C-alpha cells in the first residue's frame with residue numbers, strides 16, 4: 608500500500624494567487640492577512656503572491672477562472688453574511704457551487720476560503736478571532752494540495768493501448 612500525502616513546504620519558485628472580495632472588507636482583509644502570512648512562513652516568496660480584488664463573493668469564480676493557468680494554486684477568500692436578506696442564499700450557494708465546479712476541473716488546486724456565516728460576529732471569529740483564521744487554513748490547504756499535485760503521477764498506461 609502507498610499512502611500519498613502532500614506537505615506544507617512552499618517552494619520559492621511557486622506562484623500563488625489569492626482572489627479576495629471586498630464586501631465585508633474588514634473580515635476579508637483579515638483573511639488575506641492570515642493567508643499571506645501562512646504562505647510566507649512556509650517558504651513562499653512574498654513577491655510570488657498576488658492578491659486579486661473583486662467587489663463581492665459572487666465575482667470570485669470569474670477571477671479565479673482567469674488565474675488557474677498562471678499560478679500553482681488559487682485561493683478564494685470572501686465573507687458572505689446572512690443578515691436579514693435572502694440574497695445570502697443565492698450569493699453563498701452560487702459562489703460555492705461555481706468555485707467547486709472550477710476546483711474539480713482546473714489544472715491546479717483551487718481552494719475555498721469563503722466564509723458563510725449568520726452574523727458578522729461569527730465572521731470576525733473566523734477571521735483572526737476566537738475560531739482562528741480561515742484564510743490561514745485555506746493557505747495551508749493550498750500548500751498541501753500543490754505538494755500533493757506534484758506527487759500524483761498519472762496512472763500507468765494499460766498494456767495493449
Ligand code: INI
Pocket residue numbers: 628630631662663664665666685686687688689694695698
Ligand atoms: N457579497 C459578499 O461577498 N458578501 C455578502 O454578504 C453579500 N451580501 O450579503 O449581499 C454580497 N453580495 C454582493 C455579491 O457578492 C455581488 O458582488 C453582487 O451581487 C454583484 O454581482
